[in-house]
Amino acid sequence: MTRLCRTFQTAPAAVPRENSAKYLDSGLTAEGFEAPDWLAPDIEDGTAPSMKAEALENTIDRLPEYGPDFGGEIWPRVEWSYADPSFRERGVDQIDRLVGEAGDHLDGVVVPKVGRRTDVERARSAVAEAEREHGYDDGSIGLSVIVETARAFSDLREIARLGEDSRLTGLIFGPVDYTAELGGRAMDGERPQWAAMLERLSNEASAAGLLAVGGPFDQLFHERAGVTYYNAPGYADQVTREATIGIDGSWSLHPKQTVQANRIHMPTAEELERDVGKIERFVEAKAEGSGAVVLDGQMVDEATYKNFANTVATVRAIDEAHPEQTADRYDGDLVERARAVELGFEGST
Amino acid sequence: MTRLCRTFQTAPAAVPRENSAKYLDSGLTAEGFEAPDWLAPDIEDGTAPSMKAEALENTIDRLPEYGPDFGGEIWPRVEWSYADPSFRERGVDQIDRLVGEAGDHLDGVVVPKVGRRTDVERARSAVAEAEREHGYDDGSIGLSVIVETARAFSDLREIARLGEDSRLTGLIFGPVDYTAELGGRAMDGERPQWAAMLERLSNEASAAGLLAVGGPFDQLFHERAGVTYYNAPGYADQVTREATIGIDGSWSLHPKQTVQANRIHMPTAEELERDVGKIERFVEAKAEGSGAVVLDGQMVDEATYKNFANTVATVRAIDEAHPEQTADRYDGDLVERARAVELGFEGST
């Protein structure tokens, strides 16, 4: 079954408001397309240094309350740095407290700013140690890492391979830190897209059976002639580029971004109609002895078929978890055909 | 001497027609620009499961008949899968029968869906074993692999290096399976181009002295206002992108695609004229003591010169194998100058 991570939403776990857990609460109780597949209570960069302790307490406090009803997965982001042991010490403590006091409501932890493979192994040990210490089964608490340093990209193949036999679950791109490390520049106001690095991320994640998640898009708003508006096209363009190359989900900084990413990483009605139809016709042709047929101008064979099957597998996974989303987007007949069609395999990660 | 592989044409080796070897026959007897440099009788994805046995028989039957007069190389595509041993067993059998019964007419076999380096080593052993078994010299039957899984791209450097001292001959891109593996999507109807992966393929092939071949283009036809037409620009754009980055040849699914790829991977008359002219002028300047000169606004030195020499080396190889093609495309005088000009080296692979 396809594991859903269309959206990875970070929520600062403590902010200087009357309710310091305001964003955490709203993330954990969001509904419909505003509900992220993965929510990351953020104890790291989204939270100011003076609020870190409160951010950890808020997370430990809110997870038992809202976790059981939250429809997605919960993955707090802790502090870490390949370059600075004091960050790692705090990260180890945060992992220990999260697992010890809220381990029943966690799917895993997100560790940022990892360096080379040996550094990821350190993070993996910290999670394993907390798991043992607090009596959880081996591998029950996952680890996802943010790939945002030159060292992590240099070792990407080796890091991903750690996931072949361990708790490593996701590779999440962190383009803002990454651009700073490389000294990249937003020369015309737009940060580099790192297209080649994203292809590698998607490839290595798939090769090791991991999820791949795209980076945040920080240009949330634009202003024109005195009016500030939500930058819907900018984010949608980025998420579309990511979806095209098999990135499984996108980072969200805002409920509107979550709505957009949940929708873009879900096949459109047109895509589903097209692909279900081609599967049906290809299965028929194969039964008559043809291995390759031209359908609507396209040469279709086993390989093409697998792409259509991916579309259907994704829709089935969403339908299982969020039937209201498939009901909202597709005609009932089409969903039925997607449920009925014979798939040779169950889609890619 | 430059080894030609401008076109890699797959032909389903059995189809449900009166003559089930129809496409095989037409590929093996094609003439002029319709004749592919490499023909791959396809026993794999282009042939339906129920026709596989007949596809193998057709190949074994037709190669002795048409092979001797076929002007290019013959590379049947067999079944294989890094993920499924039953496919590998069938592949090993098919390799054994092809080498045993038609080995005199084969240049090698094409193995698809390889995984990591160890899987390519398995394929290599299968060919070596068949070769020994049937009394062929070591290395006389080549191996080319289709790079179409995340694992193969993850191990691409290591796979290519197998070619430094073995029968491995070509790396062929398989974007359709690859897109399915990564979960990529044709969001606007167009599959991702995988530009970064193609650069790596071209690089690793050159580093190990292998040929690099681009992937198939399946959008064969378009329809507009009720008329269906061959999608000539779509394929030409893809082949041009491939040729630009040093991919040696392109995959063809159709005789019209073969015509186009044979032509695009052949320097234009304008390119040949320009590059022969610059070589002549640079050789003169060097004799007078200049290492770098400005010719037509371009700073030309030893490195630039090598690019011009590649153009000439490719034309010479085509002229040797298909003089009718060079006669068709270039002025006789220009071909003479290309034959006469002094090259310091014999071009890239």
Add this chain to the structure above:
Amino acid sequence: MTRLCRTFQTAPAAVPRENSAKYLDSGLTAEGFEAPDWLAPDIEDGTAPSMKAEALENTIDRLPEYGPDFGGEIWPRVEWSYADPSFRERGVDQIDRLVGEAGDHLDGVVVPKVGRRTDVERARSAVAEAEREHGYDDGSIGLSVIVETARAFSDLREIARLGEDSRLTGLIFGPVDYTAELGGRAMDGERPQWAAMLERLSNEASAAGLLAVGGPFDQLFHERAGVTYYNAPGYADQVTREATIGIDGSWSLHPKQTVQANRIHMPTAEELERDVGKIERFVEAKAEGSGAVVLDGQMVDEATYKNFANTVATVRAIDEAHPEQTADRYDGDLVERARAVELGFEGST
């Protein structure tokens, strides 16, 4: 402190003119924005075979005279080839003579056409040997390599890691030789841009603490309706692409290119104003307990902040070395703010 290498200008060290060191002299005495951060007296491809000996003599002759007043670094390019031992022998001799007779005026040597990691180790040994032989401290003479072969790109990660504990200083892209090696083609008159390879170069250089330098742009002039003019936009576009992805400097073949690259690799007044302002406002927000704030529509946190800090760190380095350049480009008040603002770290390489 950020090490400057905005420009890497090669100057043929001997040309068939009355003063055969004409280009060497003008590079070493250039002023203002025409002065390159790194000057490479070129004994390799820019110099004709018959002039190589004179090129070496000119370099040894001119460095003591002009070196002490030259504001940048001096890095002669010697002969080398992974594929041909006779080139390597000449390179070893040239390195020995340069270090022995002009070692006080060299920052290092540039070795072109290196192959796999073992070949770079050979070049490294040649420099170490010359250093010992002539009594220089270990590591005092640097090594930068031109990455322009398929083998070097195949081993790029391993080559870069040599720099983690050795004299290796810079990775310089050589796209002209590289394109020839891969058999790439300037199909519409423009050589491929190798975008994916440049991302890797920038990444591996940063991961190992090295400088990354982009390749030369040889289309120096264009002609239109009988008038030949300097191709300012072509070069500026290339340098801008390089700067965007964190390439530290660009290769220059001409004083006009040096002016352009020095300026493009220097933040604009607008960039500096924007980034200094955002740092000032972010520091204030953080003191009030916010880890992430929206500034001018952009979500700003620690990671975003590092990008702004890079801008300031680059300006400070230029201001230190070339105060006339910062005075030329920025308002005095802005430079003061850039000097005053608190940076948590000192920028990327």
